[in-house]
Amino acid sequence: MATLQINGQTMDIGEVDPSTPLLWVLRDELGLVGTKYGCGIAQCGACTVHLDGAPVRSCQIPVGNLTNQAITTIEGLAAADGTLTPVQEAWVEIDVPQCGYCQAGQIMSATALLSQNNSPSDTEIDAAMSGNICRCATYSRIRQAIKNAGAKMTGTAFYDAAKAGETA
Amino acid sequence: MKLIKNDHLAPELPDFFQDLVKSPKMDIGMPDVSRRDFFKISSVAGGGLVLGLSMGTSSKAKAQSGAATSTLSPYVQIQPNGRINLFSKNPECGQGIKTGLPLIIAEELDCAWEDVDVIQADIDGSRYGAQFAGGSTSTPMNWMAMRQAGATARAMILAAAAQQLNIPVSELSTSDTRVVHATSDREWGYGEFAELAATMEVPAPDSLILKTRDEFKLLGRRFTGVDNNDIVTGQPLFGADTHMEGMLYASYSKCPQIGGRALSFNEDHIKSLPGVVDAFIMDENGSPKAFNPGGGDMFSGVVVVAENTWAAIKAKRELEVEWDLSNAEVASWDDLVARAYALEEQDGEPLMINQFNGPGNPPTQVSADKGDAESVLGNAETVVSSFYEYPYVSHAQLEPETCVAKYENGSVEIWAPAQIPQSGESGSAVLLGIPPEEAAERVVLHQTRIGGGFGRKLANDYVFEVVAIARRMEGIPIKLQWTREDDMSGDYFRPGGFHSYSAGLDSVGNLTAWKDHFITSTGDDQAPMTSANLTPGVFPMDVIDNVKLTQTMFHNAIPTGPMRAPSSNAFAFSFQSFMHELAVAAGKGHVEFLMNTLGEPRLADPENPRSMHTGRAASVVTEVARLSGYEQGANEPGRAKGLSFYFCHSGYVAQVADVTVSANKEVKVHKVWAVADFGFIHNLSGAENQMEGGIIDGISQLFNAKITFENGVIQQQNFHQYPLVRMPQAPELEVAFLEPEEFSPTGGGEPSMPPVLAAVTNAIYNATGERIRKMPLFESGYKLV
Numbered sequence A: 001m002a003t004l005q006i007n008g009q010t011m012d013i014g015e016v017d018p019s020t021p022l023l024w025v026l027r028d029e030l031g032l033v034g035t036k037y038g039c040g041i042a043q044c045g046a047c048t049v050h051l052d053g054a055p056v057r058s059c060q061i062p063v064g065n066l067t068n069q070a071i072t073t074i075e076g077l078a079a080a081d082g083t084l085t086p087v088q089e090a091w092v093e094i095d096v097p098q099c100g101y102c103q104a105g106q107i108m109s110a111t112a113l114l115s116q117n118n119s120p121s122d123t124e125i126d127a128a129m130s131g132n133i134c135r136c137a138t139y140s141r142i143r144q145a146i147k148n149a150g151a152k153m154t155g156t157a158f159y160d161a162a163k164a165g166e167t168a
Numbered sequence B: 001m002k003l004i005k006n007d008h009l010a011p012e013l014p015d016f017f018q019d020l021v022k023s024p025k026m027d028i029g030m031p032d033v034s035r036r037d038f039f040k041i042s043s044v045a046g047g048g049l050v051l052g053l054s055m056g057t058s059s060k061a062k063a064q065s066g067a068a069t070s071t072l073s074p075y076v077q078i079q080p081n082g083r084i085n086l087f088s089k090n091p092e093c094g095q096g097i098k099t100g101l102p103l104i105i106a107e108e109l110d111c112a113w114e115d116v117d118v119i120q121a122d123i124d125g126s127r128y129g130a131q132f133a134g135g136s137t138s139t140p141m142n143w144m145a146m147r148q149a150g151a152t153a154r155a156m157i158l159a160a161a162a163q164q165l166n167i168p169v170s171e172l173s174t175s176d177t178r179v180v181h182a183t184s185d186r187e188w189g190y191g192e193f194a195e196l197a198a199t200m201e202v203p204a205p206d207s208l209i210l211k212t213r214d215e216f217k218l219l220g221r222r223f224t225g226v227d228n229n230d231i232v233t234g235q236p237l238f239g240a241d242t243h244m245e246g247m248l249y250a251s252y253s254k255c256p257q258i259g260g261r262a263l264s265f266n267e268d269h270i271k272s273l274p275g276v277v278d279a280f281i282m283d284e285n286g287s288p289k290a291f292n293p294g295g296g297d298m299f300s301g302v303v304v305v306a307e308n309t310w311a312a313i314k315a316k317r318e319l320e321v322e323w324d325l326s327n328a329e330v331a332s333w334d335d336l337v338a339r340a341y342a343l344e345e346q347d348g349e350p351l352m353i354n355q356f357n358g359p360g361n362p363p364t365q366v367s368a369d370k371g372d373a374e375s376v377l378g379n380a381e382t383v384v385s386s387f388y389e390y391p392y393v394s395h396a397q398l399e400p401e402t403c404v405a406k407y408e409n410g411s412v413e414i415w416a417p418a419q420i421p422q423s424g425e426s427g428s429a430v431l432l433g434i435p436p437e438e439a440a441e442r443v444v445l446h447q448t449r450i451g452g453g454f455g456r457k458l459a460n461d462y463v464f465e466v467v468a469i470a471r472r473m474e475g476i477p478i479k480l481q482w483t484r485e486d487d488m489s490g491d492y493f494r495p496g497g498f499h500s501y502s503a504g505l506d507s508v509g510n511l512t513a514w515k516d517h518f519i520t521s522t523g524d525d526q527a528p529m530t531s532a533n534l535t536p537g538v539f540p541m542d543v544i545d546n547v548k549l550t551q552t553m554f555h556n557a558i559p560t561g562p563m564r565a566p567s568s569n570a571f572a573f574s575f576q577s578f579m580h581e582l583a584v585a586a587g588k589g590h591v592e593f594l595m596n597t598l599g600e601p602r603l604a605d606p607e608n609p610r611s612m613h614t615g616r617a618a619s620v621v622t623e624v625a626r627l628s629g630y631e632q633g634a635n636e637p638g639r640a641k642g643l644s645f646y647f648c649h650s651g652y653v654a655q656v657a658d659v660t661v662s663a664n665k666e667v668k669v670h671k672v673w674a675v676a677d678f679g680f681i682h683n684l685s686g687a688e689n690q691m692e693g694g695i696i697d698g699i700s701q702l703f704n705a706k707i708t709f710e711n712g713v714i715q716q717q718n719f720h721q722y723p724l725v726r727m728p729q730a731p732e733l734e735v736a737f738l739e740p741e742e743f744s745p746t747g748g749g750e751p752s753m754p755p756v757l758a759a760v761t762n763a764i765y766n767a768t769g770e771r772i773r774k775m776p777l778f779e780s781g782y783k784l785v
Helices: A022-029 A086-093 A103-116 A122-129 A139-154 A161-167 B015-020 B036-046 B059-064 B097-109 B138-165 B190-197 B228-232 B267-272 B309-317 B333-342 B373-378 B421-432 B436-442 B461-472 B484-489 B568-586 B590-598 B614-628 B684-704 B755-768
Strands: A002-006 A009-014 A048-051 A054-057 A070-072 B070-073 B076-078 B084-088 B116-120 B172-175 B178-181 B186-189 B248-254 B261-265 B276-282 B301-306 B321-324 B352-355 B364-367 B382-390 B402-408 B411-416 B443-447 B478-481 B497-505 B511-522 B546-555 B639-648 B651-661 B666-677 B732-737
Touching (some): A009 A022, A022 B309, A086 B228, A103 A122, A122 A139, B084 B097, B097 B116, B138 B172, B138 B190, B248 B309, B248 B484, B267 B276, B301 B309, B309 B478, B373 B497, B373 B511, B402 B461, B411 B436, B421 B436, B421 B461, B568 B684, B568 B755, B590 B614, B614 B639, B651 B755, B666 B755
Parallel strands (some): A002 A070, B084 B116, B511 B546
Antiparallel strands (some): A002 A009, B172 B178, B178 B186, B261 B321, B276 B301, B402 B411, B639 B651, B651 B666
């Protein structure tokens, strides 16, 4: 019986077809439905999760290829008591989501970027986020949220949550 | 500028909604929140004193134990701890209505937004009237009803407080979810009066005193989405997230050549595949080519039911189906393009429109023409003629069609991300042969958050499909999941079309005559396909005296339907690019030419209060020009601004784009300014979001969106063949709203999008001198960078 390391826990995935993309194991077998299906061919980024901290498209990873890598999904970001990460907080504060369907993938890509570089330039944001489509086109708020989250993380920039929306 | 007052003007329902919004459970009008029968029914169900959330359980018992929730109206409940439940009636597809409607209730209820929990209402037309997301109508249609819902509950709380405290109601006021007695400097939470309030007489709507705008504490400010926390933590919200114990997963495969019917398939092989539970042909009656989301119609195809989504998709890929193509579509886009250009110099048939003759009388077909365009053109100082083309476009909402249903003992329960869920309900009843009078009991639909609509989920085809599968798999909950390929090839597309324009300018460069030969598609050889018709009320046709419209319809039944700003999303490109051509030909600045064409402030059609007001139009044009510095300074080589204005869905929007065009036709859109008049803006963050999204949606379509078909087969399957704008291409945005005090809110979801199309092409003209008359731009060698 196969297991996966997801969000710090060992999860039993039963006798699943090893060709099944991680995306569908998360959604159908484990009930972790925050990770979304958008295209199935790594074009839209809605299924982005972290594999050992790096953003990957879970629709392209057969579960049989996974061994002991640490998988993080959108459900694994916030603390157990519900405290949001700076990225999640920034997303809420400046009201990024419209339909919201792509935002888990966007947040996973942004979180990976900021874990390597907490004050990314616009060009670096472009590069890190270009694999994620937002059909509602919330891009300008995503860019601002990434900058706000970086400021929260470094504590070096003045950051006023109450005014965060004013810059959106 | 004198503006007319339209505070109680209900929005005009788009034509297609007239047929779609019909449900055995629903009464089209908005039920009065004070309606006695609602309270009567609830009282019976709830046991008399306190009306609980679960109508079937004994709320009275809970009330006695002090743990009940008090229902004041279909929209307002007060929890025992004093927190307020507000019910949001309409589907949420990213337009922000789940935040916007409850905000309006909360304002008149006079409660603190922090004390509110928003609950998505179930589908129940008897309580909520029409529940749908389309036509940018949710806010204007519900503005007064939501205010009255809040004010009604507030009045009942005050009446209860007066009785309970034995203080005259005239001495009591409210503030931030509290009843205040200023004389004695005391205050109490609403929760203390909730039980009694639920038994109070419901005040008549005309007895309610609504706040004036200067009394608003919430409305007009910036509020973030009520589901944001759940979205950023990945909680189940969307249709795709619905899970039920014992659920099986289905895929559904239709004929690549649209309209083909499944005859047989490799059934033994498919059924032998691991994880496959069943596989069968589904061939319900229905016209696969017509946009008919309300009728329970379905396409023919092959269903695979499996233990999980992957097994259903994997088996789908191994299907070998024999199709009956005798009635399948054979149209090819390239043929239509060639035939259209051959008609460039000709007129079509006179364009006839329906003149309505009052309820019960059939409409009369009348000419859409005004004045005498031919003779005015004959005498014009200058005549400008141009031919414009735009393609079929797919909605490409990010959540592919999905729905869950369980059928048992003749009844069905559905969990649907649907823009017109009431048509999903009524159509499911038709499909299952349930008589309308039993539909309310036997068809129950729960609305989920929608992972993007843009008009695609106005159609309920995927709802009917899963209902039919669930009937076959009786007793088992079924989740239907379309693949992206199913979605892109199975859309109700934004129709492509062509306009051959001629316009006349007089000796001082004023627009005097307008002629348009519109070339479109028809499935029945009687009328254009859905959203493929030309309406004469479009600017500038609505304000000039001499208009001649003709039409040619090609037989082509590739399915079409409404997409964000239907018709306008294409017309705005060609009409407002051509208007800029005319301004250039007249030797006038674009703003000056628009102002001259708009003329004196007035309603374009004095008989129609919903027609464009030229004064409001002029205001947004003037303001966007000022904000963007449109007319100031010389343009740099290869860099220029372009402007465009459009009026639709009661919204006035002007936009300016600042672009650089490189020698190899790479286009950078640096920034877009937008100024809109949507009347009063009640949630600034939501309104800005719609505008920001609409602008980039338009840019995405302008450069890259094109669906083609060959012999009835859609040629694009996924995002690698249908690219959308990504982060590096997204411009900087600046949005402002004009809010004339005389006007109530309109919706911003749709009017935000159309103008940017021509703003960008006009900017490219100003930068390069090259006029663009064909979407998408990649076909003319342009690349968005």
